[in-house]
Amino acid sequence: MSMLEAAHENVIELEGACEGSLACSTCHVRVMDMEYYNKLEDPVDEENDMLDLAFGLTETSRLGCQIVASPELDGICLAIPAASRNFSVDGPGYSPSFQCLFLSETAPAIADGTMKEFGG
């Protein structure tokens, strides 16, 4: 199961306009821990092409539909754009606030986390 599917199963609002077919960047997530980011397989060209277009791209950004749950990802924390954003754009561009999700090993169910502000 991908993180996008897991989010929807748990009623977490992660957008998925193209329904996981690598034709958009709306399921963009940030892997909060470099150690976990490195455990993931490198993104293929097609994923990188979509990441080019993602808002608030970082060094550890990935598409949620391309991260597949596995035991070694237990405890991974993904920052996703929060559904009710405080849309205060002070500078140029868009500054999303993110919600942190913690994953458990027994099911790719998403646990609650704290609302955090990450600059754009």
Place this chain on the structure above:
Amino acid sequence: MAIFGARRVLWRSFSTISSHPLRVCIVGSGPAGFYTAEKILKTHQGSQVDIIDRLPTPYGLVRSGVAPDHPETKNVINQFSRVAQNGRCSFLGNVALGYSISLVELRELYHVVVLAYGAESDRVVGIPGEDLKGVHSAREFVWWYNGHPYGRNLDPDLKNTDTAVILGQGNVALDVARILLRPTSELAITDIASHALTALEQSSIRKVYLVGRRGPVQAACTAKELREVLGIKDLYIHIKETDLKITPADEEEMKNSRIHRRVYELLSKAATAGPSQPSSGQRELHFVFFRQPDRFLESYDKKGYVSGVHLEKTTLKGIGSGKQIAIGTGQFENLSCGIVLKSIGYKSVPVDDLPFDNQKGVVPNVKGRILSDNSGDPTSIENGLYVCGWLKRGPTGIIATNLYCAEETVASLSEDLELGVLASTTRLPKLGRDGLLQILDNRNVRVVPFSAWERIDKEEKRLGSLRNKPREKLTSWEELLKVAGSE
């Protein structure tokens, strides 16, 4: 390991006006309209949202702009269709702003009106010969192959020539190039309009030139589309290696933009990858950089028809903040062709009773709140009137860009409701949908509700299944209304 429950997302409800529901009308049913509707329905639990569109079919450019060979990009239609099926939402097709109903009337009927009708016109090159036959806007060509009712009579002549010139190197330009060059057997199983498929099957076009004013570092296309066009089977790609030379200013641009860096890398690789000459009968795609059109050339034998483009070589000049523009050098050359497709940008059409910034092609606004005039004074706001999508930002970006655009506009709306800015209108009930339908009925407008669109959808899919296509689009107004109205 403990699993915590998913946290509910907070939303604001405006009980101060919940004695009667907030009635919203959104003009335009493309991504901007639907993302706005979705956000309003979620944020304001008592709201009633109507989406009007002048076409009988919803979804805007997702239906009429996204190329037929990009079906996954259209998956977002499933999400929009769920919004339309929400009990508090109504899609009303075949209702045209300014014709079926005026803006003044809509503002009477609804507490809030959001304009999201995009851009249905073109930037003009503004050079001699633009009126010659065979010079088309890419937007109309795309409407033509996508079966838009306004595109079916375009009838581009693809049989008089073997060369097409496309002005512009954005994703629309690449779409057009790809549709002209792809083996038609691959197009035959897509939802391409059949009149276009027939014309393409008989097409004599074998060479396509994509002409850009600036260099490969400034090309407006994105990696996915470029990768795709470069990967077309048995296609000869030509890029001049000298055009790939980069300056310190170019390097600076690439350092700041991942998109441009990766596009440049793809173009560089393609320049040296293939053979240096096309094989006999092979289709060709040429990337022409640093050339701007000076005028369109008229054919000697066929008066009134285009026979080529007179191009001026350009050089780049920095204008500060990392931007470079193209400057003519006074050196010219001709590029012969029988058809030109201008893909230099869409442009919005102004509507009566609304200020319009002609230069930017947008309705003047601050974070989606429409301003009363073009002065730029952020305090002269038109209450209850908002804008979203291309009409707000200009015709750039992807489908997802409208997600964030809608967030901003709805945040402005929500803030205005909370602060009582709209109190003078929200104090009173509005007729909304019932009032609108009454007026439209009096005017004999045949409204196409979502259930009627579903009939069209079902019929198109049925016709498509007979030809191994996902759908066969109905392309005339008569056919669309007939099927919409049938049982």
